[in-house]
Amino acid sequence: MKLSFSTLSCPRWSWNEIVSTAADLGYDGIEVRGVGKDISVPSVPEFSDDKLADTINRLNKLNLQIPCLTSDCCINVRGDEEYLHNEINAYITLAKKMNVPYIRVMAAEPVPEVKGEVDVPYIIEQAKLLGNMAQQQGRTILLETHGVWSDSEKFAKLMQSINHDNVNVLWDIHHPFRFMKETAAHTYNNLKQWIKHVHAKDGIVAENGKYKYVLPGLGDIPILESYNILKDNNYDGYFSLEWVKRWDLSLEEPGVVLASFINYMKSL
Template sequence: MTRSVPIVDVVSRREFLGAAFATAATAATSHAFAAPPPMKLSFMTFVCPEWPIEKIVALARRAGYDGVEIRVDAGHRHGISSATSAESRRAVRKAFRDEGVEVAAVATSVQFASPKAEDHKKHLEAAKANLDLASDLGAAVVRIFAGGGIPKLTPAAAEQVAAAFDEVGDYAKATGVCPVLECGHDIIKGADEAAEVIRRVRTKNFGALWNDSKMDDATFAALKDRIRHFHVHDEVLDPQNANLVDTARRMKSIGYRGYVSLEIIWGKNVPEQVLSETAARLRRQIDQGFRAS
């Protein structure tokens, strides 16, 4: 016996299915055209030096980070370096891709201000090798210091550092990987020293990394045309610290779409709960800064 179905039931089902498909389509469209995050979050592997790379990438996803900054040549268990084989590089890149996490940067110990010619040559070679590594892993930037074991930046040192960035910047230009000078550290103490190097650099494939959650007017003026990456440190673990709100506001004015990377050096793993809470708080601060007029 065939049961008759009331017309109202048929209509109701049609309306329900239509609404469901419309909702799904709207969600898919919204997702497909969603604006990228204004500033992305990563952490450097100093926050988890005792973990293998697979665990690090899974942690980043769970804790709410968009990427991981891989610190090389620091004895971290992940073992990734410029000596990593091509096969292992492909495996690392796949591990990141499978988790939906990016390699935000490769952080090196390379220093370009060494007064010893032989040391300087080694650092140039190391920079190029790590730029190749970054390209293979899909990282956009490679962190490099001025350093060199000298007490302060001199005009000669600034010229040498700039020339080195010209060389390695042009070397990596075709890959799209950008070497970045860490500013707010060692002999590049602030805006004045950063400007001394930046004004001498000729290659377009060069950027600056600001090593602090705070940025004053002078620093912003010196770096705004070159800023490609940020490090923030222990101060942002304090729930009362809101430095990133003002920094995000400044970055909005120049259309910044790069990373803010958490660098905590305790010599041991930072608890996952701390990393998760910090990520959520920093995202709120970034959103607040980008909403400001």
């Protein structure tokens, strides 16, 4: 199993700082969810046609991979399909150029909690369409366990209905545990045939009843249990820290949490 972190962790860092830190701390990869002001990954300057070769060469020299390009595209309700398809096509095209296997797409509101609408027939239709687009370039779309899809039994039924080789699952460990009170084993057993990438973050329920993110190992999220389940089942993908600093600047600074996560994981 390999370790990476999402660039959500370090919204104020340059690409150079992100890459240097990943290499210095001993990470295997970087999950890209925007860099600086560019939240749309294909818009990041280092991924433009004139700079891409240098970017790839540097990653290769440092033995760093990009396991997933994480989009903010949602397919939960009908909307601007032209924008959606153009944006995902740009992600797929970039992923092909960079040899990145996965592109994350959301099938619920872009928040962790169970809220908002989901049009299930539309989700199935769009997931299959995006899966076909990804298949043409040898890439795979990942749908995440968040929102209503934190319910892994419900999510498994959705995946069975989609039934596409190029549409699989990103298991965010936090959401099914926190919002559905699922054990890691329950979530894994329901979704194991589709899990290709994993998000990890720790947290607690504060005195006011709201959830709060904390440094790895200090909360109640079953990180260790999830890691061991994956390891015991020969999962060889990435276990990726998603520290949502971009959305909450009060969270611990990236230099602290990135070191904390990799030290914690290597101590297991």
